[in-house]
Amino acid sequence: MTHIYNEKLKHLISLNYDYEDFKKNPSLYYPDWQTSYYATENKYEYPVIDENGVIREMTREEKILNLGMEELLVDGEYLQNKEIIRVEYDESLNYHKKAWDKINHIWYEATTQAEFTEMRAKKILEYSKLEQDKKVLENSKFSTQEEIQLIIEKMTALEKEINDVANKIKTL
Structure with missing residues (x-):
């Protein structure tokens, strides 16, 4: 496909001809061809001529x-x-x-106070679940100190998150 633009970069017509063939003899394929026209393989919505005299699409910044x-x-x-x-x-x-x-x-x-409050509530419930799990493991004959320590570490991290969210709620 070949697309033709005039010197003001107005799209004139799209022709169903191979671009490479068209370049060899434009007047054969488009009798109204003028040397000031541009032919391209690509159709441009916002054409512009670059510093090398080549037609291309405008960049986002140029638009x-x-x-x-x-x-x-x-x-x-x-x-x-x-x-x-x-x-x-x-x-x-x-x-x-x-x-x-x-x-x-x-x-x-952009988080609303209601969203932060809901987030904090979920973290508090998660913390409570970890407390229960810790008690079960402490009273279990199968538990090890490593398992209990892992839960304590999760609780410590979660406690920090709960307090951070509480501080964010205060600032809103």
């Missing part, structure tokens, strides 16, 4: 900057003085569900 297609900005990006600014998410923020504020250009915690 944003040249056509004002700000909807193509991804989380962590915004426009300032005709430049795309990227704000990397800082992992030390440790957000459970990170989100990008497109107006204020900042990352924020």
Whole structure:
């Protein structure tokens, strides 16, 4: 398939001819051919001519900057003085569900208080289950110190998670 564009990069027509054959004699396949036209194997939605005079599709950045297609900005990006600014998410923020504020250009915690409360409740129930398991193992004639120690380690880690979630709830 061969696609033809005029000098203003307006798509004129798509022809069902082999591109390599077309290049050898464009006027044979398209009588209205002009030397200012461009022929391509690919059809472009947003064609542009690169620094080498070759037609190609605009990059995402070019669409944003040249056509004002700000909807193509991804989380962590915004426009300032005709430049795309990227704000990397800082992992030390440790957000459970990170989100990008497109107006204020900042990352924020998107988890709601209700979601954190539910998360904390599940962790408390899990902790209670571990407490029960620990008591059963302590009273069992088959248990070993390694099994009990493993449960204690899980409980310690879970206790920290419960307290961390509680602190996040307080900040909301």
